Amino acid sequence: MNGTFVLYTSLVFLTATAGGVAPLLMPNASDDKLKLFVSLGAGLLLGIAFLHMIPEAAEMLPHVFGIWFLFGFLILLVLERFVMVHACDEAHCDYHTIGIAAFAGLTIHGIIEGFALASSFLVPELAPLVLIGILSHKAPAGFALTSILRLAKKTNRQILGFVLGVAASVPLGCILAYLILQQEKLHNAAGALLAISAGTFLYIGACDLLPELHRNDSEKFKRLFAFLLGLGVCLFSVLGHHS
Numbered sequence: 518m519n520g521t522f523v524l525y526t527s528l529v530f531l532t533a534t535a536g537g538v539a540p541l542l543m544p545n546a547s548d549d550k551l552k553l554f555v556s557l558g559a560g561l562l563l564g565i566a567f568l569h570m571i572p573e574a575a576e577m578l579p580h581v582f583g584i585w586f587l588f589g590f591l592i593l594l595v596l597e598r599f600v601m602v603h604a605c606d607e608a609h610c611d612y613h614t615i616g617i618a619a620f621a622g623l624t625i626h627g628i629i630e631g632f633a634l635a636s637s638f639l640v641p642e643l644a645p646l647v648l649i650g651i652l653s654h655k656a657p658a659g660f661a662l663t664s665i666l667r668l669a670k671k672t673n674r675q676i677l678g679f680v681l682g683v684a685a686s687v688p689l690g691c692i693l694a695y696l697i698l699q700q701e702k703l704h705n706a707a708g709a710l711l712a713i714s715a716g717t718f719l720y721i722g723a724c725d726l727l728p729e730l731h732r733n734d735s736e737k738f739k740r741l742f743a744f745l746l747g748l749g750v751c752l753f754s755v756l757g758h759h760s
Contacts, residue, residue, distance in 0.1 A: 631690015
């Protein structure tokens with residue numbers, strides 16, 4: 518079981534890292550091309566929120582899910598609009614705070630996925646399905662995060678640090694799960710974190726990233742396709758997980 522645990526967490530880490538590093542291998546990509554990936558990111562973040570996070574969190578906290586979900590949405594609204602404000606002369610300055618928020622949301626989500634993956638080892642035939650569900654959106658989500666951070670003018674070294682942080686979140690969640698899975702409070706804490714993360718993803722995807730679909734008429738259909746592709750990847754992962 519220890520060997521399987523190491524194998525599964527290593528696969529998740531490598532897949533997430535590969536997805537995040539891929540955009541760095543295209544250093545000459547134009548802003549228009551990068552914004553296609555931002556549109557893809559909008560679809561991924563909304564798909565992850567609606568198809569993964571919300572159903573799971575609502576099942577964990579059926580009576581108070583909405584409170585935590587709304588809290589996640591509102592706290593990011595307040596932080597981004599009234600706290601994380603700074604003078605910036607760079608183009609695309611708004612992406613500075615969006616990238617940090619996306620990193621935080623993906624990290625929280627990864628930790629919760631680590632809880633789920635560790636828990637699935639209690640039912641051996643369930644673990645491979647959970648692994649497939651996690652792998653199916655780790656690489657695209659990392660790809661979208663890096664694209665956002667590139668628009669924020671982060672250096673490759675900074676981006677790599679963010680990517681590795683997100684990639685390590687699932688193994689970290691697995692380790693934490695082994696340490697505290699027996700505690701009754703874990704279930705409620707996991708549900709609350711997942712609901713908050715879903716609220717942040719809804720805000721980032723709908724309020725910050727989705728408007729990119731309207732910025733340039735000549736590119737709007739390409740961006741719509743990228744957005745729908747992101748949703749499709751998440752839908753495919755859900756159908757694959759439940760098949």
